[in-house]
Amino acid sequence: MSDVKNILLVGVGGQGTILASKILSEGLIEAGYDVKMSEIHGMSQRGGDVSTQIRYGEKVYSPIVGEGAADLIVAFEKMEALRWISHLKKDGKMLINDFEIPTVPIQLGVEKYPEGILDSLKAVADTVVIEAGEIAKQVGNTRTMNIVLLGALAKAMNLGNLDWKSLIQRNVKKGFEDINLKAFEAGFACL
Amino acid sequence: MKKILTGNEAVARGAYEGGLLFASAYPGTPSTEILENMANYRQDVYCEWAPNEKVALEAAIGASIAGARSMACMKHVGVNVAADPLFTFAYTGVTGGCVLVSADDPGMHSSQNEQDNRNYASAARVLMLEPADSQESKDFVKLGLELSEKFDTPVLLRTTTRVCHSKGLVELEDRVTKELIPYEHKIRKYVATPGNGKVLRVQLEKRLEEMTAFSNSTDINCEELAGDEIGVISSGVSFVYAKEVFGETASYLKLGMTFPMPMEKIKEFAKKVKKLYVVEEMDPYIESHLKMAGIPCIGKECIPAYGELNPDIVRKAFFGTAAESVSVPLKATIRPPVLCAGCPHRGLFYVLSKKQKKLMITGDIGCYTLGSAPPLSAMHTCFCMGGSISAGHGAAKVLNRAGSDLRVVSVIGDSTFFHTGINSLMDVAYNKGNNITIVADNRITAMTGHQENPGTGFTLMGEPAVEADIPAICRAIGIKTENITVVNPLKLDEMEAAVDAALARTEPSVIITKWPCILKKFSDQDRKDFDLKPRKCVVDAEECKKCKMCMKTGCPAITFDGTSQISADSCTGCGVCRQVCKFGAIKEVER
Ligand SMILES: Cc1ncc(C[n+]2csc(CCOP(=O)(O)OP(=O)(O)O)c2C)c(N)n1
Numbered sequence: 128m129s130d131v132k133n134i135l136l137v138g139v140g141g142q143g144t145i146l147a148s149k150i151l152s153e154g155l156i157e158a159g160y161d162v163k164m165s166e167i168h169g170m171s172q173r174g175g176d177v178s179t180q181i182r183y184g185e186k187v188y189s190p191i192v193g194e195g196a197a198d199l200i201v202a203f204e205k206m207e208a209l210r211w212i213s214h215l216k217k218d219g220k221m222l223i224n225d226f227e228i229p230t231v232p233i234q235l236g237v238e239k240y241p242e243g244i245l246d247s248l249k250a251v252a253d254t255v256v257i258e259a260g261e262i263a264k265q266v267g268n269t270r271t272m273n274i275v276l277l278g279a280l281a282k283a284m285n286l287g288n289l290d291w292k293s294l295i296q297r298n299v300k301k302g303f304e305d306i307n308l309k310a311f312e313a314g315f316a317c318l
Numbered sequence: 319m320k321k322i323l324t325g326n327e328a329v330a331r332g333a334y335e336g337g338l339l340f341a342s343a344y345p346g347t348p349s350t351e352i353l354e355n356m357a358n359y360r361q362d363v364y365c366e367w368a369p370n371e372k373v374a375l376e377a378a379i380g381a382s383i384a385g386a387r388s389m390a391c392m393k394h395v396g397v398n399v400a401a402d403p404l405f406t407f408a409y410t411g412v413t414g415g416c417v418l419v420s421a422d423d424p425g426m427h428s429s430q431n432e433q434d435n436r437n438y439a440s441a442a443r444v445l446m447l448e449p450a451d452s453q454e455s456k457d458f459v460k461l462g463l464e465l466s467e468k469f470d471t472p473v474l475l476r477t478t479t480r481v482c483h484s485k486g487l488v489e490l491e492d493r494v495t496k497e498l499i500p501y502e503h504k505i506r507k508y509v510a511t512p513g514n515g516k517v518l519r520v521q522l523e524k525r526l527e528e529m530t531a532f533s534n535s536t537d538i539n540c541e542e543l544a545g546d547e548i549g550v551i552s553s554g555v556s557f558v559y560a561k562e563v564f565g566e567t568a569s570y571l572k573l574g575m576t577f578p579m580p581m582e583k584i585k586e587f588a589k590k591v592k593k594l595y596v597v598e599e600m601d602p603y604i605e606s607h608l609k610m611a612g613i614p615c616i617g618k619e620c621i622p623a624y625g626e627l628n629p630d631i632v633r634k635a636f637f638g639t640a641a642e643s644v645s646v647p648l649k650a651t652i653r654p655p656v657l658c659a660g661c662p663h664r665g666l667f668y669v670l671s672k673k674q675k676k677l678m679i680t681g682d683i684g685c686y687t688l689g690s691a692p693p694l695s696a697m698h699t700c701f702c703m704g705g706s707i708s709a710g711h712g713a714a715k716v717l718n719r720a721g722s723d724l725r726v727v728s729v730i731g732d733s734t735f736f737h738t739g740i741n742s743l744m745d746v747a748y749n750k751g752n753n754i755t756i757v758a759d760n761r762i763t764a765m766t767g768h769q770e771n772p773g774t775g776f777t778l779m780g781e782p783a784v785e786a787d788i789p790a791i792c793r794a795i796g797i798k799t800e801n802i803t804v805v806n807p808l809k810l811d812e813m814e815a816a817v818d819a820a821l822a823r824t825e826p827s828v829i830i831t832k833w834p835c836i837l838k839k840f841s842d843q844d845r846k847d848f849d850l851k852p853r854k855c856v857v858d859a860e861e862c863k864k865c866k867m868c869m870k871t872g873c874p875a876i877t878f879d880g881t882s883q884i885s886a887d888s889c890t891g892c893g894v895c896r897q898v899c900k901f902g903a904i905k906e907v908e909r
Contacts, residue, residue, distance in 0.1 A: 152485065156322055163451075164322070165484040167427055172875055173655035173688065188558040190451075190484035192411045193630045196645030207676045210650035230653045234877050235693060235869060247646045276685065 131184035133192040134284065137211045138203025139228045140177050141294075143273030148179035150277060150298045155183045165190035174231070176207055199278050202261075204228050205244045205274065212248060220278050221252050222318075224272070255283075255318060262313050271310035274299070278314020279314035287315065292307040323488045328452040329419060330355035332459030334363060337496030339414070340381035341365045342374040343673070345766040346393030347428040348482035348781050349421035353391055353770075353778060360779045362493065367726060367769055367778045370703075370737040371396035375418060376403050379472075382416040385499035391419040392766065394435045395702065399738070401438070404472070406510050408442045409518040411470035411525070413499050415463035418444075419475045420786065421482050424599045425626025430683065430701065432624065434600035439577035440894045442521060445529055446474045446577035447538070448554040452486040456610045457575065458895045461538070465670040469529050476601065480555045480626070490502050506745030507702070514817045516726050530578040538574030539583055541590075541829035545569060549591030549602060551584065551615070555627075560597040563636070579607045588613045595636060599627045657688045659875035662760050665807035665875055669872050670696040670727065678713055681707035684731035685765045685835075686758045695832055697729060704728045704738025710753035711746045718752065726753035732788070733763035733771040740791060745794035746785040746826045754820040757788055758807070760835040761844060768838060775843055792828045807831035810897045837889050852909035853891025857882050861903035868895040868904065 134151070138144040148164060160183040167178055180192040193196045201222045202208030208223045211284065217219060221289050232238040248254045257279055263272040274295065281287055291311055299307040323331060329352045333341060341363055343353040356365045364675065368374035371392040381388035392400060397420045404418065420438065423429040439446035447462050449455040455477060462473040505695045506514050533539060545567050552560045553573040560570070571587040573580070584607075588594050596617035602687060606615035621627070621635040631714055634640055657664050667689035670679060674696050681687055681697035682705060690697035710728030717724050730739045735757050763769040770776045772786040789802050801823060803816045814829065820827040834844050862881040869876055873895060875888040884895070884904070896904040 149417070152322060156487065160489065162322060163484060163486050165480060167479075167483065173658060173685065174653065175655040176653045185821045188561045189629055190480065190486070190555075190630045191559070192560075193628060193633075193641055195641035198346065206650045208649055209646065212644055215644045217642055217644065219644075229877065230651055231874055232692075232899075233651065235872075236878070237692070241648045241650065246627060246650060247648050251644050252644055269626075 129202045131182055131187055132284070133197045134181045134280070135192055135200045135211055135214055136181070136203070137198045137200065137207040138177055139207065140173065142177070142203045143270075144177050144179055144203055146298065147273045147277040150294050151280065152181055153298070154286070154291065154294045155181070156230055161185060161187045163187040163190040165262055165317055174212065179212070185258050199280065201276055201282055203276060206241060208248060209241060209244050212252065215252055219252065220271035221248060221254045222283060222285055223248065223254060223256050223274065224276055225256050226260055255279075257314070257317060259314065262317060263310055266306060266310045266313050268303070268310070271307050274307045274310040275317075278311040278316075278318050281311075282315045282318040319490050319792070320478045320487045321458070321490055322485050324351065324483055324485050324585060325449065325452050325455040325477060325592070326351040326483070328356045328488050329391070329459050329475070329477070330359070331490065332456035333417070333463075334359040335493050336460035336463040337493050338363050338389055338495045339464065339496070339498070340385035340388040341391070342368045342377040342380060344368050344371045344374050344392035344396055345397050345763055345769045347766055348423055349393045349396070349419060350477040350766045350769065351482070352419060353634050365778050367771065367774055369536045371400040372403060375400040378416055378418070379403060379407050382412045382414045383494060383501075384413070385501050386414040386497050387416070387706075388414055389417045389419065389459070392420040392421070393429065394420055394433055395431065396427065397435050397438055398860065399750060404444070405436070405442045407472050407530055408444045409522055409571050410508050410510060411517060412466050412472060412476065413501075414496075415466035415473070415476050417462040417466060417473045417744045419461055419477065422476065422478045422600075424478055424878055427479050434603060435474070435476055436576060436603045437601065438474070444472045444474050444577070445469060445575070445576060446476055448576050449481055449574070450474050451481065451829045452484065452488050452570070454574065455481060456488050458538075465532075469525055469532070471525060476554070477782050478555055485578045495750065508901075525608070526578055526689045533575050533578050533580040534582040540572055540802035542570040542572065543551055543590065546590060547592055549587060549594045550597055551587070551594065552597040553604060554599070554765045556599050559627055559629045559632050563632045564595070566701065573604065576604065579604070581607065581611055584608065585611065585613065588615075597621065597632055600624060601783050628697050654691060656691065656872060656874050657685065657875055658836055659888045660892045661685065662807050662831065662833035662892070663689060663758055664871055664892065665813050665894050666729070666756065666758060666831050666875065667694040667696040669810060669877050671870075673807055673817065676723065676725060678717070680706045680710035680713060680728045680753070682724060682730040682734045683765070684734055684758070685760075686729055686731055689729070691872070693870050703734050704730070704742055707739055707742035707753070707755050708745055709751070710755070711742065711751040711780055712755040714751055727756060727817075728753050728755045729758060730766075732757060732759040732761070732773050733769075735788065736786060740795070743792065743797070743828070751826050752824055754817070754827070757828065759788060759830050759832045760838070761832070762835050762838045764835045764837065768835070775841065788830050797826055797828050801825055801827035802830070803827075804830045804832050806833055808892050808894060810832055836892070853902050853906055854886055854889040854909055855893065855895075855896055855906050856886075857884055858903050860904060861901055863901050863903065865900070867898050867900065871895055873896055
């Protein structure tokens with residue numbers, strides 16, 4: 128089962144990880160892969176963390192990406208990268224959005240947001256930091272941050288040949304197709 | 319045609335394809351999306367939200383008796399609520415095929431416990447199917463409807479969070495048309511008096527024999543033979559984990575039907591391998607059947623009997639090996655869910671939190687359970703839906719009799735009040751209790767993702783409906799009109815005055831905090847009834863005295879960096895922090 132590729136998209140509720148993974152999985156299916164995808168979003172709408180696991184290849188059984196198994200982790204938020212690092216393959220790649228969302232205990236001063244996340248991850252893994260928020264702003268809409276990251280993911284996984292244009296047009300909100308396409312291209316180009 | 323579907327979407331699709339005519343459910347993670355998706359087929363299948371799971375199952379039973387293929391869906395704890403009709407329905411059997419979907423939540427992603435509902439199938443003696451992925455979720459519902467009619471039994475489709483919320487490719491097929499089976503009175507079958515019950519109980523044994531024979535012959539209980547060294551028996555999603563871990567060289571017996579258990583098939587399989595493993599999540603359900611039959615196997619002595627499994631856990635349990643992975647010394651802190659910015663529950667809990675030393679606050683299940691988290695910490699118990707008012711009643715009785723000054727406040731959501739809270743309030747009124755009931759009416763079933771309920775004015779199929787009138791229900795039960803108050807919980811003075819007035823009374827009282835959930839898709843009526851103009855709050859940095867009082871509201875939009883700051887993106891202008899600030903440093907402005 129070594130031909131199976133494993134991707135994790137991790138973030139915080141409201142960041143759009145679920146839409147990004149939906150677009151990705153649709154694209155993978157159209158490209159002829161067997162795909163399994165698993166989402167845990169119990170209380171995500173209320174500020175909890177969200178993770179989507181995507182596995183694709185000839186034949187996929189389990190929908191779960193195990194420890195040390197992810198070829199790529201895309202972290203929409205920095206501390207979520209830290210939470211999932213044990214799932215990265217030794218030679219896997221980590222894309223991190225340089226974006227912090229404090230938890231409520233952190234806001235209250237009861238806990239501290241860990242310092243030096245990027246440096247410590249860079250020390251152990253092939254880590255690329257992306258200013259997705261900044262890029263989305265330049266594109267013209269900060270809400271396209273998730274699609275910027277999807278673009279970077281496509282580049283990192285060599286998936287440029289999927290029909291992204293049509294996938295994005297079909298899946299994003301009406302009236303926002305062009306700006307999301309731009310966001311995707313900007314994300315793809317930033318790697 | 320193949321489509322990628324979640325397990326829940328696949329269950330809905332399978333029910334549609336299988337000729338379902340009636341579906342009822344009460345929401346509950348991880349089962350909720352089944353009925354939400356079922357409603358997409360409303361032209362062919364009647365669908366509804368029931369006030370609770372017992373009602374949902376009973377409605378499905380009625381539909382079955384009237385001749386329709388029917389389904390009831392719920393989360394694992396919902397089956398506890400529906401257990402009463404289930405056990406006797408197992409005796410009477412069905413007319414139209416009937417499937418009960420139990421979505422269990424190993425690992426408690428969003429539940430208060432993780433009971434293993436496979437035990438219900440053996441306890442109630444109903445046929446059970448366990449899908450491992452989306453394709454099987456669809457196939458097994460269809461098969462379940464057929465088997466239900468074939469063996470005259472309700473069928474338990476037992477699924478789990480990972481199956482419900484994972485996506486896989488599913489082959490779509492056409493709907494089979496099933497007309498209503500003509501209704502006839504069948505008093506001896508459907509009136510479970512002791513006299514009839516005794517006869518039905520004996521018939522059930524015969525049915526069990528037939529179902530057992532089927533279980534031993536059906537190809538959903540199937541062998542995949544490779545080597546004779548290692549054999550693995552598994553069911554549900556655990557099977558795919560086992561495949562990942564034991565690989566292509568092991569032999570498998572995959573069980574799709576796990577009640578009655580195919581013991582003959584299992585005995586044969588056990589003879590074919592030298593070492594036999596059982597891989598299953600939560601209880602040793604399969605394993606104990608093997609042990610009872612004297613078949614040696616390796617199972618729960620290695621693998622945990624609680625929590626959610628995954629391939630890593632299975633690998634560590636049986637082989638003691640872990641995958642090589644990357645680690646860093648830094649640790650991520652947990653990200654607890656919180657009441658949203660703008661949540662109407664915040665005003666209620668802020669007021670209660672100031673008084674909580676003198677109160678025992680019994681709580682219930684819903685978004686408002688998050689009122690138990692710091693800094694509000696204004697809920698002290700929560701165990702099952704509807705339990706707040708009745709537990710509060712019991713507590714108040716003993717505290718009063720012991721002469722304690724502690725007063726009891728019971729907080730319950732609107733959907734939860736309709737679920738089983740009404741009966742509890744009846745206990746308070748009837749038995750002269752004095753706990754104060756607060757119905758946190760945010761006009762929707764929020765926690766599970768915004769389902770309509772009897773109080774919201776709409777049905778699952780989107781039709782307008784009568785709104786259950788909470789004050790009128792309270793009056794009808796026996797709460798006096800003068801002891802019922804409806805308040806806007808975001809007006810802190812109004813909220814506090816209502817609580818103080820209730821505390822001053824010795825008779826039972828009810829406060830209804832009525833304001834819509836900020837994430838709700840507002841109806842025209844909501845816009846008429848509530849002032850929902852978009853606003854935001856801003857901090858005047860000059861005026862801010864850095865006292866951090868506003869942070870005591872636990873609002874995720876507020877941070878402190880030299881002075882208090884409010885995120886313009888997430889603030890909805892609910893105004894709770896503005897009212898809390900003693901220095902007038904927070905202003906409300908229109909968006
Ligand atoms: C017996 C049972 N059924 C269903 C659930 C799932 N559940 C948890 S909270 C909730 C909804 C609560 O809605 P409401 O009372 O309106 O409160 P809100 O979340 O809107 O504040 C449901 C259905 C459960 N925990 N137990």
